[in-house]
Amino acid sequence: MDTKLEVVKLLSKAAGLKESEVSEILEVPPSPELGDFALPCFKLAAKLKKAPQIIAKEISGKIKSGELIKEVKATGPYVNIFVNQSQIAENLIFNVLAKAGRFGEQSKNNQNVMIEFCHANTHKAFHIGHLRNIVLGESFSRVMEFNGFNVLRVNYQGDIGPHVAKCLWAYQKYHNDEVPKKDRGVWLGKIYAEGAKHHADSEEVQKEVAELTQKLYAGKDKKLMLLWKKTRGWSIEEFEKLYKELDVTFKEFYFESQVEAAGKKIALDMLKKGSATRDQGAIVVDLKKYDLGVCVILATDGHPLYTTKELGLAQKKLAKYNLDKSIHVVGQEQELFFKQMFKIYELLGWPIGKISHHLSYGLVMLPEGKMSSRLGEVVIYHDLAEKVKSKALEEVKKRNLNLSAAKQKLIADKVAIAALKFGMLKQSPDKTIIFDWERALEFEGDTGPYLQYAFVRARKIMQKAGKMPNKASFSLLQQPAEIALVKNIALFPEVVKKAGREYAPNAVANYAFELANTFSSFYETCPVISAESDGLKNMRLKLVQAFAQTLRNALYLLGIEEVEVM
Numbered sequence: 001m002d003t004k005l006e007v008v009k010l011l012s013k014a015a016g017l018k019e020s021e022v023s024e025i026l027e028v029p030p031s032p033e034l035g036d037f038a039l040p041c042f043k044l045a046a047k048l049k050k051a052p053q054i055i056a057k058e059i060s061g062k063i064k065s066g067e068l069i070k071e072v073k074a075t076g077p078y079v080n081i082f083v084n085q086s087q088i089a090e091n092l093i094f095n096v097l098a099k100a101g102r103f104g105e106q107s108k109n110n111q112n113v114m115i116e117f118c119h120a121n122t123h124k125a126f127h128i129g130h131l132r133n134i135v136l137g138e139s140f141s142r143v144m145e146f147n148g149f150n151v152l153r154v155n156y157q158g159d160i161g162p163h164v165a166k167c168l169w170a171y172q173k174y175h176n177d178e179v180p181k182k183d184r185g186v187w188l189g190k191i192y193a194e195g196a197k198h199h200a201d202s203e204e205v206q207k208e209v210a211e212l213t214q215k216l217y218a219g220k221d222k223k224l225m226l227l228w229k230k231t232r233g234w235s236i237e238e239f240e241k242l243y244k245e246l247d248v249t250f251k252e253f254y255f256e257s258q259v260e261a262a263g264k265k266i267a268l269d270m271l272k273k274g275s276a277t278r279d280q281g282a283i284v285v286d287l288k289k290y291d292l293g294v295c296v297i298l299a300t301d302g303h304p305l306y307t308t309k310e311l312g313l314a315q316k317k318l319a320k321y322n323l324d325k326s327i328h329v330v331g332q333e334q335e336l337f338f339k340q341m342f343k344i345y346e347l348l349g350w351p352i353g354k355i356s357h358h359l360s361y362g363l364v365m366l367p368e369g370k371m372s373s374r375l376g377e378v379v380i381y382h383d384l385a386e387k388v389k390s391k392a393l394e395e396v397k398k399r400n401l402n403l404s405a406a407k408q409k410l411i412a413d414k415v416a417i418a419a420l421k422f423g424m425l426k427q428s429p430d431k432t433i434i435f436d437w438e439r440a441l442e443f444e445g446d447t448g449p450y451l452q453y454a455f456v457r458a459r460k461i462m463q464k465a466g467k468m469p470n471k472a473s474f475s476l477l478q479q480p481a482e483i484a485l486v487k488n489i490a491l492f493p494e495v496v497k498k499a500g501r502e503y504a505p506n507a508v509a510n511y512a513f514e515l516a517n518t519f520s521s522f523y524e525t526c527p528v529i530s531a532e533s534d535g536l537k538n539m540r541l542k543l544v545q546a547f548a549q550t551l552r553n554a555l556y557l558l559g560i561e562e563v564e565v566m
Contacts (some may be wrong), residue, residue: 023461429503471538
């Protein structure tokens, strides 16, 4: 039974309103003394043509206490509803344990949503800014799946263009025929940074890189194209290892080299049809009347730009998929770019224009300031992950001397990835992150390891209990910490819906932290194995079991794996 839904039904019937009208304004009071739910009647005054205080009194008078409702009273303009906690708890716990891994899921809605994320370019380093992107994209994909959508995860990567030319220029100039024995993609990113520095400092290098870029697009220099394909493969090989480590899979991989020709054709067609014009040799679309400036869709020299390739990509997607939503997880510095592209899709009559959304996120900053992959001032994911794993292994070894080295490493790796992921997800996407990896690895506070530790504590209680009871009486539910835990568990489905509706996986991260905190209070004040009676023990065991399942589901949405010990 969904308690909130049942309360909404009772209130809507009493007020003579639609359920949606009541659900929209129903609140959870800040204090238990004010009830479990509260209906503010201010917004109903105009519709019902009565003072809010009178409306509250009339509604409260029509609802009788019973199995669900313990008490209803009017407090000024509010209707305060107190529910029967023991009955609610029993229904909730049964629901959680019956649905298990599907608790919090919504019914399938038969809508296809494409979520495009990661976007790591070949020939460049995968840094912690990319980490925020891939972690955010995967978590949001899972949230949308829980909200009933059919999710198509796609990855659009830059594998051709000036950045590749800078890398290959440096490779040919200073590292020709070198082949690293391992981590070749990481090594290639450092070669890119080397080339970018020379490019920034020398006009001669800039000319040479421009010539190399032209040759890449022309595709006729066989030696260059062989080098391009070989080094491109190194990057992709490195990315594949990273996807596996972060537990991310994609339905499709799109590359700029696959769509640049199609995008160029679209730009030329737009020019021919008059929806684009020439400006100093470049092809542009005038979007000033939409307050979006002028968008260049093909360079003066005929080279494709990001906008050109984006047109080709959109056409490719439309040809294969029937989409209801198309979501781009990209940094907030590209907001104008996406506004322009979505408007151009609309002007072309493409349906993808109306269903596209830019899930914008802020920068990941170092304590000393903004990172720049162009100058090599980045925290490379590979280096950061190794550092965090090493520190996690130290902590796991201290606490688990009896485990094998292999088991210690397995647990440490999961703890490290949890630290990295939660550190990227706990902030609202639009906020800048100042990433402190040592703080992210702590076992206390709002960190991934803290959530894993809460799960381990619950698991230990259940293991110590042995066989779990089949039934339990929740009429024994009395302690504030027990009631608080029940209430927090009950919030999970609403949190999942909010995270999907508001494009905010951080809602799940913050909820998981609050849930773990609530369990910690329960753990400290409500003995389970040594409870005063078998009845109380059984009830608390079921509550621990429901907590563990709910936290497991929240961790899944965050892409965090549970661990057996810490």
